[in-house]
Amino acid sequence: xxxxxxxxxxxxVITDKSKPFSIRRDVxxxxxxxxxxxxREASGDAYIALVHGGGSFGHPLxxxxxxxxxxxxxxxxxxxxxxxxxxxxxxxxxLVLGGxxxxxxxxxxxxxALKDDLxxxxxxxxxELVHAGVIPVMFGDVAPVKGGGFKVISGDVLVWLLxxxxxxxxxxxxxxxxxxxxxxxxxxxxxxxxxxxxxxELVRGLATLSTDTGxxxxxxxxxxxxxxAGLRLSVKGVKALIINGLEPHNLINALQGRKVxxxxxxx
Numbered sequence: 001x002x003x004x005x006x007x008x009x010x011x012x013v014i015t016d017k018s019k020p021f022s023i024r025r026d027v028x029x030x031x032x033x034x035x036x037x038x039x040r041e042a043s044g045d046a047y048i049a050l051v052h053g054g055g056s057f058g059h060p061l062x063x064x065x066x067x068x069x070x071x072x073x074x075x076x077x078x079x080x081x082x083x084x085x086x087x088x089x090x091x092x093x094x095l096v097l098g099g100x101x102x103x104x105x106x107x108x109x110x111x112x113a114l115k116d117d118l119x120x121x122x123x124x125x126x127x128e129l130v131h132a133g134v135i136p137v138m139f140g141d142v143a144p145v146k147g148g149g150f151k152v153i154s155g156d157v158l159v160w161l162l163x164x165x166x167x168x169x170x171x172x173x174x175x176x177x178x179x180x181x182x183x184x185x186x187x188x189x190x191x192x193x194x195x196x197x198x199x200x201e202l203v204r205g206l207a208t209l210s211t212d213t214g215x216x217x218x219x220x221x222x223x224x225x226x227x228x229a230g231l232r233l234s235v236k237g238v239k240a241l242i243i244n245g246l247e248p249h250n251l252i253n254a255l256q257g258r259k260v261x262x263x264x265x266x267x
């Protein structure tokens with residue numbers, strides 16, 4: 001399945017992080033329309049898996065738990081899981097209404113968290129869904145830790161695990177910035193876009209990475225974590241495209257191989 005594509009919908013794209021439990025329904029509808037058009041024109045020759053972030057649903061709740069208790073307790077786990085299910089349901093609902101054959105695939109049902117911020121997932125069913133032309137929709141989630149306790153599994157880790165399982169050659173990250181910059185473009189008007197770079201060069205400090213959180217803290221580590229997670233999982237031969245998911249039609253243009261303002265990171 002070497003022509004598979006993994007798409008990550010950043011939490012800052014599908015929700016407004018400044019407003020708890022908010023959903024950018026217009027953005028979701030636009031993404032659904034792009035996917036529907038792409039799949040129709042691809043005539044069944046497209047294999048896609050989708051992951052979305054927690055945005056204003058998951059992150060504030062996790063942060064609250066950690067600040068109050070220092071860990072994700074059983075009560076925190078069930079509360080975060082509940083609200084992430086609500087967000088995932090809205091994402092899948094919008095996709096299905098837009099003509100996309102999407103199905104919810106809860107992360108906590110197929111993955112356990114590891115103590116090194118990675119995860120151990122049984123993705124066999126996900127692979128079968130993709131092969132059947134269905135788009136599984138996973139998400140950053142809380143999950144049991146192998147050996148006891150609960151942790152967050154970042155959607156960025158899921159992206160790379162899926163890329164390896166499906167032997168994907170392309171990963172598309174939809175964020176709220178136009179790519180990777182030399183500084184946070186939300187805070188520094190002089191920040192320069194990096195159009196193309198090797199993943200290893202980034203972790204050696206070639207550039208100061210922007211975040212996809214508008215300068216706010218992110219419990220999963222933001223843009224730098226996206227790159228490092230792929231390297232830690234020994235991903236090779238994958239092109240990662242980081243583009244602005246708030247710009248209409250960026251997704252379909254990227255899927256169809258048209259030029260899109262963004263950053264290409266080679267693994």
